[in-house]
Amino acid sequence: MSIQTLALAFLAATAIGGLAWVFIYPSLSGQRKAESRRASIARSDAPARQAEKTQRSRREQVEGSLKELDARRKKEKSVPLTTRLAQAGLGSWTPQKFWIVSGISGAVGFVLAFVIGGSLLGAAVMAFGTGLGLPRWVLGFLKKRREKAFLKALPDAVDVIVRGIKAGLPLFESIKVVAADSPEPLRSEFSAIIETQTIGMPLGEACARLYERMPLPEANFFGIVVAIQQKSGGNLSEALGNLSKVLRDRKKMGEKIKAMSTEAKASASIIGSLPPIVMLLVWMSTPDYIALLWTHQIGQLMLVCCVVWMTIGVLVMQKMINFDF
Known part of the structure; x- marks a missing residue:
């Protein structure tokens, strides 16, 4: 081969x-x-x-x-006066009107203190307190009262939105139902969401802006849930149902904390009110004995020091019995 x-x-x-x-x-x-x-x-x-x-x-x-x-x-460290007026439910007020009312209040306090028999310095201090301190205190009081009313009605409003979505209504129509049937201030806040969305702002961003007018964690939760659902989708009725449960649980926790701290608040109130009550009783029984506190220079100094230290003690006790959750 x-x-x-x-x-x-x-x-x-x-x-x-x-x-x-x-x-x-x-x-x-x-x-x-x-x-x-x-x-x-x-x-x-x-x-x-x-x-x-x-x-x-x-x-x-x-x-x-x-x-x-x-x-x-973090950027909103200082809240403008216009926003504070809106948060207190005085959205129709302008800053100029607020300053005019503050000036009138200060002038009335100055006149009353001067007429009663106080010195010029005491009348000036009274005018400062009634002109700057009193209007801001009233503004804070109105804001807290409005926030409490909002928190009281918010869980029911979220439940209405959840039922509307489960029934087939769009989110915008469910918010309209809440704006039409809810009590104040919930009605005005949800009406503001509708008006903001009507002029072209996305519904998620409009709901997120609720926190600017109502600076509460619960309002922030609602805005976050709607904003995230508008961006990424998902079961909105389930998310809002969970939010409603969280809101009710927070409300229960707040009431429980309030009940547990009632005894401490009562003790703080008794301790803080004892010195002025004793002072009043002594003045009613022997006025000449206690009159040295405001007629003598050393007595006036002692009285001022007592007021300062009592104020510090009251503020410390208030800080100890107030809980953020």
Whole structure:
């Protein structure tokens, strides 16, 4: 046999072996089955990976929204007077009207203190207190009273929105129902959301601005839930239902804390009111004995020091029995 014949036979055998390796060996070794199994596993994992990617994207959106709200809150260190008037329910007032009323209050306090028989310095101090302190105290009192009324009605309003969404109404129409049937101040705040959205602002941002007019954590929760749902989607009725439960639980916790701290508040009130009550009783029984406190220079100094230290004690006790949650 010649060398050429052997070479041809070797090349033919090599070609046949290569073809067998390519087409027959995968089937015999199970490699093809393994590849098909890996492909099927990859296809079955594709929805899970997509869901994980969607969840990660939604979590990033939530973190971004929270960071944005936190940054906005930090920027608003000083609240303008216009915003404070709106928070107190005096949105129709202008800052000029507030300053005019403050000036009139200060002038009335000055005249009353001067007529009663006080000195010029005492009348000036009285005018300062009634002109700057009293209007701001009234503004804070109106703001807190309005916030309490808002918190009282907010869980029921969220439940109305949840029932409307489950019945097939859009979120905007459900908010309209709340704005039409809820008591004040909830009616005016949700009406402001509707008006803001009507002029072109997205509904999520309009709800997020509720916190600017009503600076409460509960209002912030509502704005965050709606803003996140508008950005990333999801079951809004379930999210608002959970929010309603959280609001009611916070309300229960607040009432429980209030009940537990009532004894401490009563003790603080008794301790803080004892010195002026004793002073009044002594003045009613022996006025000449206690009159040295405001007729003698050392007595006046002692009286001022007592007032300062009593004020500090009252503020410390108030700080100890007030709880933020």
